[in-house]
Amino acid sequence: MGKTRVFELAKKMGLESKELLEKLAQAGVSAASHMSVLEDEDIKKLEQASTSTVEKVEEQRVKPGIIRRRKREVPAPAAEQEKAAEEQKVEQPEVPAAEAPSEPGVLEKAKAEQPVEPPKEAEAVPKDEEVQAPAEGSVEEKAASEGEEAAVPSKKEAPQEARTETSEEKPAETEASQADETQKSEAKKPAAREKKPDKATASRAKVLGRVDLSTLSGAPSRSGAPSRPAENTRRDRPARRDSAPRTPPAGAGDDRRGGGAAERSRPSFTPPAAPDEVFQPKEVRGGKKNKKGKGGGGPSEDSDQRRGRKGRKLEVFEPERSGKMRRPKKGARQTKKTEVTISKAIKRVIRISDSITVGELAKRMGIKANELIRELMKQGSMVTINHPLDFETAALLASEYNYEVENVAFDEAAILEDSPAVKPGTEEDKPEDLELRPPVVTVMGHVDHGKTSLLDAIRAAKVTEGEAGGITQHIGAYHVELNGRKISFLDTPGHEAFTAMRARGAKATDIVILVVAADDGVMPQTKEAINHAKAAGVPIVVAINKIDKPDANPDRVKQELTEFELIPEEWGGETIFAEVSAKEQLNIESLLEMVLLQAEVMELKANPNKRGRGIIVEARLDKGRGPVATVLVQEGTLHIGDPIVSGVHHGRVRSMVDDRGERVENAGPSMPVEVTGLSGVPDAGDLLYAVEDEKKAKDVALHRQQKLREAELAKTSKISLDQLYAKIQEGDVKELKVVIKADVQGSVEAVKDALVKLSTDACRLVVIHTGVGGINESDINLASASDAVVLGFNVRPEPKSSQLAESEGVDIRLYNIIYDAVSDIKNAMEGLLAPTLKEKELGRAEVRETFTISRIGTIAGCYVLDGKILRNAKARLVRDSVVVWEGNLSSLKRFKDDTKEVATGYECGISLENYNDIKVGDIIEAYEIVETKTLL
Numbered sequence: 002m003g004k005t006r007v008f009e010l011a012k013k014m015g016l017e018s019k020e021l022l023e024k025l026a027q028a029g030v031s032a033a034s035h036m037s038v039l040e041d042e043d044i045k046k047l048e049q050a051s052t053s054t055v056e057k058v059e060e061q062r063v064k065p066g067i068i069r070r071r072k073r074e075v076p077a078p079a080a081e082q083e084k085a086a087e088e089q090k091v092e093q094p095e096v097p098a099a100e101a102p103s104e105p106g107v108l109e110k111a112k113a114e115q116p117v118e119p120p121k122e123a124e125a126v127p128k129d130e131e132v133q134a135p136a137e138g139s140v141e142e143k144a145a146s147e148g149e150e151a152a153v154p155s156k157k158e159a160p161q162e163a164r165t166e167t168s169e170e171k172p173a174e175t176e177a178s179q180a181d182e183t184q185k186s187e188a189k190k191p192a193a194r195e196k197k198p199d200k201a202t203a204s205r206a207k208v209l210g211r212v213d214l215s216t217l218s219g220a221p222s223r224s225g226a227p228s229r230p231a232e233n234t235r236r237d238r239p240a241r242r243d244s245a246p247r248t249p250p251a252g253a254g255d256d257r258r259g260g261g262a263a264e265r266s267r268p269s270f271t272p273p274a275a276p277d278e279v280f281q282p283k284e285v286r287g288g289k290k291n292k293k294g295k296g297g298g299g300p301s302e303d304s305d306q307r308r309g310r311k312g313r314k315l316e317v318f319e320p321e322r323s324g325k326m327r328r329p330k331k332g333a334r335q336t337k338k339t340e341v342t343i344s345k346a347i348k349r350v351i352r353i354s355d356s357i358t359v360g361e362l363a364k365r366m367g368i369k370a371n372e373l374i375r376e377l378m379k380q381g382s383m384v385t386i387n388h389p390l391d392f393e394t395a396a397l398l399a400s401e402y403n404y405e406v407e408n409v410a411f412d413e414a415a416i417l418e419d420s421p422a423v424k425p426g427t428e429e430d431k432p433e434d435l436e437l438r439p440p441v442v443t444v445m446g447h448v449d450h451g452k453t454s455l456l457d458a459i460r461a462a463k464v465t466e467g468e469a470g471g472i473t474q475h476i477g478a479y480h481v482e483l484n485g486r487k488i489s490f491l492d493t494p495g496h497e498a499f500t501a502m503r504a505r506g507a508k509a510t511d512i513v514i515l516v517v518a519a520d521d522g523v524m525p526q527t528k529e530a531i532n533h534a535k536a537a538g539v540p541i542v543v544a545i546n547k548i549d550k551p552d553a554n555p556d557r558v559k560q561e562l563t564e565f566e567l568i569p570e571e572w573g574g575e576t577i578f579a580e581v582s583a584k585e586q587l588n589i590e591s592l593l594e595m596v597l598l599q600a601e602v603m604e605l606k607a608n609p610n611k612r613g614r615g616i617i618v619e620a621r622l623d624k625g626r627g628p629v630a631t632v633l634v635q636e637g638t639l640h641i642g643d644p645i646v647s648g649v650h651h652g653r654v655r656s657m658v659d660d661r662g663e664r665v666e667n668a669g670p671s672m673p674v675e676v677t678g679l680s681g682v683p684d685a686g687d688l689l690y691a692v693e694d695e696k697k698a699k700d701v702a703l704h705r706q707q708k709l710r711e712a713e714l715a716k717t718s719k720i721s722l723d724q725l726y727a728k729i730q731e732g733d734v735k736e737l738k739v740v741i742k743a744d745v746q747g748s749v750e751a752v753k754d755a756l757v758k759l760s761t762d763a764c765r766l767v768v769i770h771t772g773v774g775g776i777n778e779s780d781i782n783l784a785s786a787s788d789a790v791v792l793g794f795n796v797r798p799e800p801k802s803s804q805l806a807e808s809e810g811v812d813i814r815l816y817n818i819i820y821d822a823v824s825d826i827k828n829a830m831e832g833l834l835a836p837t838l839k840e841k842e843l844g845r846a847e848v849r850e851t852f853t854i855s856r857i858g859t860i861a862g863c864y865v866l867d868g869k870i871l872r873n874a875k876a877r878l879v880r881d882s883v884v885v886w887e888g889n890l891s892s893l894k895r896f897k898d899d900t901k902e903v904a905t906g907y908e909c910g911i912s913l914e915n916y917n918d919i920k921v922g923d924i925i926e927a928y929e930i931v932e933t934k935t936l937l
């Protein structure tokens with residue numbers, strides 16, 4: 002060892018020089034001052050003296066007579082208190098259970114691991130440790146201090162003890178500072194320490210164990226050992242002195258590990274030594290377990306302690322925690338927050354289905370919605386928390402927060418078309434797979450020209466033929482056979498159903514039979530039917546009906562039809578004509594042959610060897626059979642048991658019945674069958690798909706239901722003049738399709754001519770239909786199916802048409818003057834559409850009676866059908882959907898009194914300004930003009 006100065010040794014021992022001088026004096030070593038030099042011999046003497054003291058001390062424990070000696074350092078009452086505390090420990094097993102095993106164990110290990118310094122350990126207990134500590138250098142010192150610190154929590158774990166011995170117990174948070182302060186004050190004022198032995202004793206008692214542990218560090222520290230009260234006591238004392246060191250503990254982790262409950266309780270103050278860091282969390286966890294084990298039934302463990310432990314546990318998991326963080330409570334929380342964010346890094350992919358709301362995205366990224374809204378505002382989007390963000394926007398936003406967005410949208414097309422059997426007629430079908438299929442025919446024509454009669458005649462002629470007793474089923478479609486070749490007929494005549502179906506995106510018809518009565522010629526609906534068929538691109542076979550009639554004039558019909566580019570072959574055209582009589586069943590077969598001829602030209606083919614796909618012709622809910630749908634198979638073959646999906650419904654083909662009432666197992670292309678097994682009633686025009694399994698069918702149906710809801714929420718119009726310019730610019734619109742309706746044919750022609758001239762290179766103007774009369778549902782359907790705009794001149798939409806137009810998003814423009822219409826369209830095409838003066842409908846009243854009063858004129862006794870009639874409103878008189886007058890009301894009366902307004906369901910008297918030609922049945926519409934800005 003060589004020469005050592007007193008102060009150096011004192012420092013090593015963790016004593017004040019003065020104390021050491023005293024000890025030296027007792028040991029018979031002369032040392033004048035703290036600078037005096039001690040020889041090895043002197044130190045040995047000191048050690049021997051200490052050893053003997055230890056023995057004495059032990060005796061003191063048992064025999065109070067020795068207390069006298071201790072009195073000098075530790076006042077007797079303190080020792081008594083200690084004893085009392087220990088007794089309490091014994092009385093309350095749960096607390097001792099936590100401490101006793103660990104402390105003795107610690108002590109033992111301390112001994113075991115420090116065999117080199119047994120004499121030091123054996124020295125006067127209070128000083129032994131002091132000696133020990135210096136022997137191990139600064140780390141030891143730290144450990145000692147750590148031990149002291151650890152002692153504080155130990156008090157907590159043994160509350161009785163703590164309470165008995167000290168009065169300074171506070172919540173866990175303050176333990177550290179208290180401990181430190183205590184240490185410091187003790188270190189600075191050794192005298193004071195002696196005066197307050199009780200507190201010191203309490204802490205020291207625990208500290209001892211920890212000091213040893215720190216020294217020992219390592220596995221053996223845990224080994225339980227029989228408690229040795231004497232040793233404990235001994236160590237208690239040195240701990241007291243050890244409390245002197247102020248250095249922050251460096252090897253505290255060891256202490257904790259070995260210290261059991263006491264150490265565990267203050268992990269935040271015991272930054273782990275490098276090798277121990279790895280184990281620290283384990284220790285803590287282990288400690289937790291121990292705690293549970295020990296404290297589970299321990300009534301002595303109060304909630305404060307638990308809270309304190311909990312807090313500490315959290316801290317232990319903080320990676321940033323370092324030895325410097327001795328009081329990390331607040332900071333710890335912050336640090337932890339940061340850590341939580343980091344830990345989420347593994348979940349930085351947000352999966353969305355096409356879109357996500359602002360709120361949801363914020364939630365998934367763990368940020369506040371407001372923050373996201375602010376970010377969006379910065380980017381120029383004013384949104385609310387429920388605003389849906391599309392995939393691109395969401396991905397962009399998320400990337401700013403280091404998140405990725407993955408679109409896991411349901412791929413319906415993939416499910417419906419994943420198998421080669423699914424999309425028939427496409428490139429997937431090899432030419433050799435395709436087989437000729439029967440044509441599907443729809444009969445159209447003007448009212449009473451004999452559509453139904455013709456369908457019946459065909460059916461009667463061909464369906465029942467050869468099927469004696471066969472009961473024809475009306476399932477919405479049927480098929481006939483002619484010379485082994487089949488033709489399927491859709492049983493719903495008229496272009497309305499045809500176009501309504503087409504408006505749904507379904508193309509069921511291959512050929513249209515246009516029925517024109519030979520005695521009546523081309524009529525408005527004949528024209529409509531032609532336009533509808535042309536718009537759908539379906540070839541027309543003309544059936545000139547009623548040729549049995551004496552005034553039948555087929556040539557006149559042919560002549561009239563040439564106007565519509567339906568020119569008979571004998572006149573050099575390409576249209577097939579057949580002259581028939583439905584009533585007399587004349588030339589029905591010839592008509593069917595013509596149809597087959599047309600079909601041949603068209604080379605209608607399909608692949609029957611794949612999963613079936615069809616179109617719903619009609620559907621209903623049958624009381625006994627549930628939803629029943631007539632399906633016209635278009636591709637593949639439908640089998641009993643096939644999982645199917647149609648519209649928002651799904652199921653499995655339970656049964657199939659053909660148009661003759663026969664159950665069938667399979668239905669191939671162009672075959673109409675009645676199918677049961679769907680979960681609900683689909684709409685006419687819906688497509689029906691057979692899919693791989695029922696789950697897929699269900700998935701598709703559910704997905705569609707969701708989409709439907711979304712679509713209803715965000716209805717977009719098809720095309721309107723307002724958007725025309727923008728769409729032309731974007732290249733979305735290359736031609737503007739128009740349906741023109743006017744009160745007189747002259748207006749129709751004039752408008753048509755004027756509009757066609759507006760065609761430009763960028764946008765061609767195509768009039769797809771014109772007609773005289775009000776705007777009906779058929780017009781709306783046609784416009785909807787063809788993405789057209791409806792222009793009305795002095796005509797009004799029928800109430801149902803208005804509703805349909807609204808639901809279908811069809812733009813209806815109403816004008817009184819042709820010039821206005823033409824200029825509007827022109828401006829729209831050039832992006833110069835002025836703010837539109839739009840009518841806001843207020844109400845409608847029906848004229849129920851008229852009175853003529855001299856001097857005043859005609860008074861209309863009206864009943865308000867809907868809305869309200871305002872005295873100051875503008876009004877128009879509509880007769881058969883045609884506007885016959887427009888202007889202001891001159892009076893509005895309830896009984897004999899003038900009134901400002903009359904609501905729905907009330908009667909009133911109305912007179913029109915300067916107009917008396919009011920008739921019963923006329924409709925008076927009240928409206929006001931509202932200016933709306935044009936969106937360009």
Ligand SMILES: Nc1nc2c(ncn2[C@@H]2O[C@H](COP(=O)(O)OP(=O)(O)OP(=O)(O)O)[C@@H](O)[C@H]2O)c(=O)[nH]1
Binds near residue numbers: 448449454548550585
């Ligand atoms: N003389 C004669 N009368 C016929 C012929 N075809 C139909 N009719 C008659 O014309 C009328 C109308 O026939 P429908 O078959 O109901 O005509 P529709 O086109 O279906 O009429 P809507 O269903 O009202 O559109 C009926 O009284 C039939 O008897 C025919 O070939 N010759």
